[in-house]
Amino acid sequence: MANDMLSRLRPELTKLQTYAVPDATGLVKLDAMENPFTWPVAMRTKWLDRISHAQINRYPEPNPEHLKQKLKDQFGPRDSCDMLLGNGSDELIQLLVLAIAKPGACILTVSPSFSMYQMIAEMIGVECHVVALDENYQLDATAMLAAINKYDPALIFLAYPNNPTGNLWDRGDIQTILDSSQGMVVIDEAYGPFAADSFTDDLAKNNNMLLLRTASKLGLAAIRFGWLAGDAALISELNKIRLPYNINQLTQLTMEFALDNYAMFAEQADTIRSLRGSLFGQLSAIEGIKPFASEANFILIKVLTHDASIVFDHLLKQKVLIKNVSKQTGLAQCLRITVGSKEENKIFCDALINALSS
Ligand SMILES: Cc1ncc(COP(=O)(O)O)c(C=O)c1O
Numbered sequence: 001m002a003n004d005m006l007s008r009l010r011p012e013l014t015k016l017q018t019y020a021v022p023d024a025t026g027l028v029k030l031d032a033m034e035n036p037f038t039w040p041v042a043m044r045t046k047w048l049d050r051i052s053h054a055q056i057n058r059y060p061e062p063n064p065e066h067l068k069q070k071l072k073d074q075f076g077p078r079d080s081c082d083m084l085l086g087n088g089s090d091e092l093i094q095l096l097v098l099a100i101a102k103p104g105a106c107i108l109t110v111s112p113s114f115s116m117y118q119m120i121a122e123m124i125g126v127e128c129h130v131v132a133l134d135e136n137y138q139l140d141a142t143a144m145l146a147a148i149n150k151y152d153p154a155l156i157f158l159a160y161p162n163n164p165t166g167n168l169w170d171r172g173d174i175q176t177i178l179d180s181s182q183g184m185v186v187i188d189e190a191y192g193p194f195a196a197d198s199f200t201d202d203l204a205k206n207n208n209m210l211l212l213r214t215a216s217k218l219g220l221a222a223i224r225f226g227w228l229a230g231d232a233a234l235i236s237e238l239n240k241i242r243l244p245y246n247i248n249q250l251t252q253l254t255m256e257f258a259l260d261n262y263a264m265f266a267e268q269a270d271t272i273r274s275l276r277g278s279l280f281g282q283l284s285a286i287e288g289i290k291p292f293a294s295e296a297n298f299i300l301i302k303v304l305t306h307d308a309s310i311v312f313d314h315l316l317k318q319k320v321l322i323k324n325v326s327k328q329t330g331l332a333q334c335l336r337i338t339v340g341s342k343e344e345n346k347i348f349c350d351a352l353i354n355a356l357s358s
Contacts, residue, residue: 012122013123016119019116024321027319027320027321028348029321030322031336031338032338033296033298034216034219034338035218035268035272036272036338036339036340036344037268037341039264043261047257050254054250055249059244061249062244064252067085067247074259076200077203077204077229081203081204081229081230082231082232082235082236083229084238086228086247087247088216089214089228090120090226091224092226092227093120093188096210097120098124099237100126101124106129106151106153107121107127107128107153108129108131109129109156110133111131111330112165112330112331114159117157118130129147129153131143132329133330138169138170138173139177141173141176144177152183155183156181157188158174158185160188160197161194161294161295161296163191164300166298168196174187174199175202181208183208185210186211186212186228187199187202187209189211189213191295192213193218193266193269194276195296196295199211203231207234210229210230212227212228215258218268219265219268220255223254224251225247225251272297276297278342279345280299286349286353287356288306289302289303289305289352290304300331300336301337306355306356308326314358315348315355318354320347322338322348
């Protein structure tokens with residue numbers, strides 16, 4: 001019977017894997033680029049008061065204009081742009097791929113980069129072409145242009161800064177991609193709060209550009225909220241496939257509250273940037289690894305003297321959870337560490353030294 005039901009599913013599903021999330025109970029959690037800081041008690045009390053007024057018996061606002069306006073006031077961009085709100089930016093990536101999923105359409109991204117672009121394309125059944133980054137994890141502009149000419153992708157995903165390498169790419173290369181593409185180019189600024197550069201001001205001059213952002217890395221991963229900004233006419237079409245009420249009422253109220261109290265988040269992002277600098281310094285002094293400079297809230301390291309997976313396991317035994325990316329294409333021997341609090345970073349560095357000396 002079960003097999004009969006399974007035979008009704010799309011056969012591609014058997015090739016897919018569930019997105020794996022390790023259990024972090026009791027561990028120093030440095031695997032998912034979360035903000036390590038909580039809120040002062042007074043802020044929590046104000047927040048609880050705000051959400052206590054939620055009309056839980058009613059459907060949430062379907063397309064909350066006031067929240068979009070607050071986002072625009074805080075992050076831009078220009079007035080002729082509109083925004084689409086998502087249950088996390090993952091949902092918006094899925095919506096974009098669904099929107100272009102007609103026979104023969106494809107998407108393009110780079111490798112190594114955020115794995116969900118490819119995973120979502122696979123789950124929807126859209127072909128995803130991937131161009132390798134160069135040896136410095138920079139865009140290979142020539143190869144990108146060749147792929148754009150050859151495949152005419154309906155959608156290109158570029159994470160800026162890139163995950164998991166943490167770097168920004170050459171602006172000129174990105175502009176060339178925007179100029180050469182007949183399809184949409186999504187600049188995914190999930191790590192924007194920690195980066196020295198943004199493409200927000202470039203939306204005005206690039207009609208085919210969409211800017212993707214998330215609240216997750218700012219310190220609001222639990223509420224699942226992301227937004228996509230772009231040309232109003234394009235956003236209006238994309239909005240047709242957004243499920244009604246995709247942003248629940250508690251998320252809407254919490255995001256509004258966060259924007260009303262944005263100074264605290266900006267300060268936390270500043271602290272994280274400064275902790276990133278200290279962590280990078282500490283990692284640079286450890287023999288047997290090479291850290292890569294980062295514009296995000298994580299640092300990629302390459303393990304030079306040991307097997308990276310063994311180092312990862314050793315850290316886990318010491319109750320430190322990071323992300324083992326060493327099996328991904330282009331990331332041999334690499335591990336990714338989220339920037340934690342000062343104490344967490346010290347625990348991690350001590351555990352790493354321990355692992356490398358065994
Ligand atoms: C580049 C990039 N984009 C998007 C996301 C998804 O973020 P969320 O769905 O939490 O908004 C992530 C998560 O790690 C990411 O690294």
